[in-house]
Amino acid sequence: MKPTTDDIVEINQILSLWAHLVDDHAWDRFGEVFTEDAHFDSSIFGFAPVTGIEAICHMASQEGHASAHHTTNVYVKEGPNDGIAALSKGLGLLSNGAVASVTYTDRLRRTPGGWRLASSTLALQAPSY
Template identity: 55%
Template sequence: MRPTPEDTVQIARVLALWGHLMDDRELGRLGEVLTEDAEWDGSVFGFAPVVGLEAITSVLSADGHASAHHTTNVVVSEGPGDEARVRSKALGLVGGTVVSAVYADELRRTADGWRISKRVIQVK
């Protein structure tokens, strides 16, 4: 589907909320940004890829994740059906060092709004 300007705003809100939930350690609220069957791939940082909200929450509860998350340069593109492809830049603070990454996301429109259905973290 071709995202509307309103879709783009809502998708950007989801990406921003992800960072706040991570930084505030409110992992019990990840259902506000992820689908139940979401895929998360943080293998670039040594974490095994996982599928499902519960598994993702468990991995993100482990030590070693960035303590600050900032999403920038959000580009929303057309995806199949009620989906959108999104590419954004991520800045994070890991042990006092700033790291730069790319989020390659797929988002799906659900009854509760846009949710991330797949996130692959890349380092360029």
């Protein structure tokens, strides 16, 4: 489905809200961002891929995550069937003071509550010298 301007704005809000909720440990609000059956893959950081909001909350509450998440460079595009795809960058402040850059590859699905993340996969952006 081709995204409308309203879709693009709503999806930018959802992706930005994700960073605020995870930083605030607002696990009870993850339903505002994810579908019930969402798949989240941050295996690049050593976490097993998980499915479902409860599993995503549990994974996100474990030690080893960045202490601050920043969503940037959101690009929303046509997705398969009735869905929409999005690419975005993320910056995370690590416990040692370093900053990690990731790319999120997301699929979103419209629900009665609006657009929600159905799957999210992180890829680490390593510096090339």
